[in-house]
Amino acid sequence: MSNALEIKSLSKEYQLSKGKSFFALKDVDLTLEKGKVLGLIGHNGAGKSTLLKILSRITYPSSGEIDVYGKLSSLLEVGTGFHPELSGRENIFLNGSILGMSKSQIKERYAEIVAFAGVEEFLDIPVKRYSSGMYVRLAFAVAAHLDAEVLLIDEVLAVGDAEFQKRCLQRMDRLSKEKERSIVFVSHNMSAIVKLCDEVAWLEKGKIVARGKPQEIIDLYLAKTAELNRDIPLYLRKDREGDGRAKITDIHINQNQPGDLFKSGSKLSLELKFELLKPKTGKFKLEVHLFNSRGNYLSTFSLSNNLGGEKQEIWRCEVDDLKLMPGDFFFNVHLYLDGQRADFVGRAFYFKVIDEQSTGNEIAISRQNPGIYFSNRWQSLTP
Amino acid sequence: MAAAVLFFLFQSLLKVDTQGVAFLSFTFSGLLFWNYFSFVLSQSSASLISAQSMLQKIYFPRIILPLSKGLLGLIELAIALILFLVIAFADGQVQALGLLSFFPLLISTLAAAWGLGLWLSALSIRFRDLQQALPFLLQMLFFISPIAYSPALVQERLPQNLQSLYYLNPISGILELFRAALFNLNYHPQAWLSIIIAFLLFISGWWYFHRVERKIADLI
Numbered sequence: 206m207s208n209a210l211e212i213k214s215l216s217k218e219y220q221l222s223k224g225k226s227f228f229a230l231k232d233v234d235l236t237l238e239k240g241k242v243l244g245l246i247g248h249n250g251a252g253k254s255t256l257l258k259i260l261s262r263i264t265y266p267s268s269g270e271i272d273v274y275g276k277l278s279s280l281l282e283v284g285t286g287f288h289p290e291l292s293g294r295e296n297i298f299l300n301g302s303i304l305g306m307s308k309s310q311i312k313e314r315y316a317e318i319v320a321f322a323g324v325e326e327f328l329d330i331p332v333k334r335y336s337s338g339m340y341v342r343l344a345f346a347v348a349a350h351l352d353a354e355v356l357l358i359d360e361v362l363a364v365g366d367a368e369f370q371k372r373c374l375q376r377m378d379r380l381s382k383e384k385e386r387s388i389v390f391v392s393h394n395m396s397a398i399v400k401l402c403d404e405v406a407w408l409e410k411g412k413i414v415a416r417g418k419p420q421e422i423i424d425l426y427l428a429k430t431a432e433l434n435r436d437i438p439l440y441l442r443k444d445r446e447g448d449g450r451a452k453i454t455d456i457h458i459n460q461n462q463p464g465d466l467f468k469s470g471s472k473l474s475l476e477l478k479f480e481l482l483k484p485k486t487g488k489f490k491l492e493v494h495l496f497n498s499r500g501n502y503l504s505t506f507s508l509s510n511n512l513g514g515e516k517q518e519i520w521r522c523e524v525d526d527l528k529l530m531p532g533d534f535f536f537n538v539h540l541y542l543d544g545q546r547a548d549f550v551g552r553a554f555y556f557k558v559i560d561e562q563s564t565g566n567e568i569a570i571s572r573q574n575p576g577i578y579f580s581n582r583w584q585s586l587t588p
Numbered sequence: 589m590a591a592a593v594l595f596f597l598f599q600s601l602l603k604v605d606t607q608g609v610a611f612l613s614f615t616f617s618g619l620l621f622w623n624y625f626s627f628v629l630s631q632s633s634a635s636l637i638s639a640q641s642m643l644q645k646i647y648f649p650r651i652i653l654p655l656s657k658g659l660l661g662l663i664e665l666a667i668a669l670i671l672f673l674v675i676a677f678a679d680g681q682v683q684a685l686g687l688l689s690f691f692p693l694l695i696s697t698l699a700a701a702w703g704l705g706l707w708l709s710a711l712s713i714r715f716r717d718l719q720q721a722l723p724f725l726l727q728m729l730f731f732i733s734p735i736a737y738s739p740a741l742v743q744e745r746l747p748q749n750l751q752s753l754y755y756l757n758p759i760s761g762i763l764e765l766f767r768a769a770l771f772n773l774n775y776h777p778q779a780w781l782s783i784i785i786a787f788l789l790f791i792s793g794w795w796y797f798h799r800v801e802r803k804i805a806d807l808i
Binding site: 219258261262263265279281286287288289300303 | 639641642643644645646647648802803805806
C-alpha cells in the first residue's frame, strides 16, 4: 500500500513577542495510506487546524518535512477559498482551476456539485450574500467533488443540518472506499469519527499523544478529558460557553449513597445553583442533559420559570425511579436567560450508577456504553 | 474630468509650458500612463489584505494577486487610449511612428507599478497603515510628475548635478520619452534612468515578495 501523506518531525513555532515563542506543533510524525481516512481529535488549541493549514500550504512549518502524493483539496474551518465577491458559479470554477483542473473537467463535475449543495437558484449571486448554511454546503460540495487525491476536512459538521451532515459523511465514505481518496478529517463529533475513520490520531499541545483504532483512541481521549475537569469545583471551571450574564455554580445529586453513586431505580434528586451577574427579573430556562460515559446523549430534564430578582437561584429537580444501566454518566447544563444562552458547562457533574438487582444487560456492560433501562417482561407464546 | 481641472489650473491660471504641444494632447498623453500606473499600484498594494479570507483558506501562488491587477487595468487603459488618439490626431501634432513607443513604455510603467505594488502589498501585511498613506503618496507623485507641465519647469530649477534625481521617479522619464517619440521633441539624456529604475523596482519587489510569501497567512 502506498502512502498519500508523509509527515516527518514537523514543528510550527509562532513568535509571540521578543524571545517568547509558542509551539503549535512539535515533532509530529504521521503517515496516511492511500484510500484511508485519518481522524484528528484533540481539544481546542491542540494544533489540529494548524496541521491542516500546513498540509494545505497556507502556512509553512518551522521545521520538518511533508510529502503529499497527489493533488490536495481542503475545507478549512467554515468555507473554503471562496472569493466573497464572486458568484457561486464563478467560485466553483475558481476552486477547480486552483486545483489545476481544466474548464471542461470542471464542467463535467458542475452538475453534481450544484445538486449536492442544493443551491441551484443562488448560483448567480455573490457568495457573500449566502447564508452560512448555503456557504458551507457549497464549500463542501466543491471540495468533495473536485479531482483531489487528498482531502482535508476541518469541522464541517459544526454547521449544516443533520440531513446535510449525513450526506457529507456518506460522500466522504464513498470517496475513500470507491475512489481511493485519502481524507484527513478533524471533528469533535466522536460518533462521526468512529463511523468514518480507519485510524485516529489524538493531538494534545502540538504533539501526538496516541494513534490507533478509532474507538480505542476516542475512549482514551474521553477518559482523559473527564479526568481533567473532574477534580475542579464547578464554580471554578473556565471552560464555559454563553454570554456570561449568569454562572452555574453548583450541581450535585442529593443521595443517601456515599460519593456520587446513584442506585438505579431510585429517586434522583438533583440540586442546582446559579448566580446572576446582576439580579434581574425575566424568564430563565435550565436544561440538564444526561449523557453516558461514551458521550452519547440520553435524555433532558428542563425547567422554564421566572427569575425572582435574587442574585442566586437554587433549584431541585426530582426524577422518580430513574432506571439506568450500570456505568458512568454525566450531565451537561445549559442556562438561558430571556431565550439567550447565558452559560453552559459541559460534563458538569459525573456520577456512577450501581445496580443491586443487576438490571444492566451484558451488551451495554461489555460495550461500556450504558443506556436507560426499561423494565420488561417476557412470556412464552409458543403453542 | 481630471483633464478639465488640469486645463483650468495649469493652462488658464498658470499658463505653464507644454513644450509647444497642444495642452490637451500633452496632458492626455501623461494621464494615459499615470492613470494606469496609479490604478495598478493602488489595486495591487491592497490585493493581499482584501483577499485575506482566501489567503487563510486555500493555497495558490500568492504573487498572482498583485500581478493580476495589471491585467485588470488594461481595460480602462484601452478606452483611454482610444480617447487619446482621437484628441491627439485632432490636434494634429502626432508622429504616427512614434506611437510604437507606447508599448515598451507601457511595459516599463507596468514594471514600476508592479514593483512598488509588490513592495507595498508585502509590507502592508506588517504595516497596515501603509494603505492609509498610499493615497497621499500617489497625490504627491502626481504633482511632481510632469503630467500637465513640461519637465523643463522642474529641471530649470534644479542644479546641473542634481538633474538626474528627477528621473528617480519612473513616471518622469517614461512620460518624457513617450512625448519625445510622439511629438518629436527633445528629451533629457538621463530620462533613460527612469526605465532602469522601473525595472529595478520590479526585480526588487519580486524578490522581497518571495522572501515574505511564506509568512503571509501567519501575519495577515
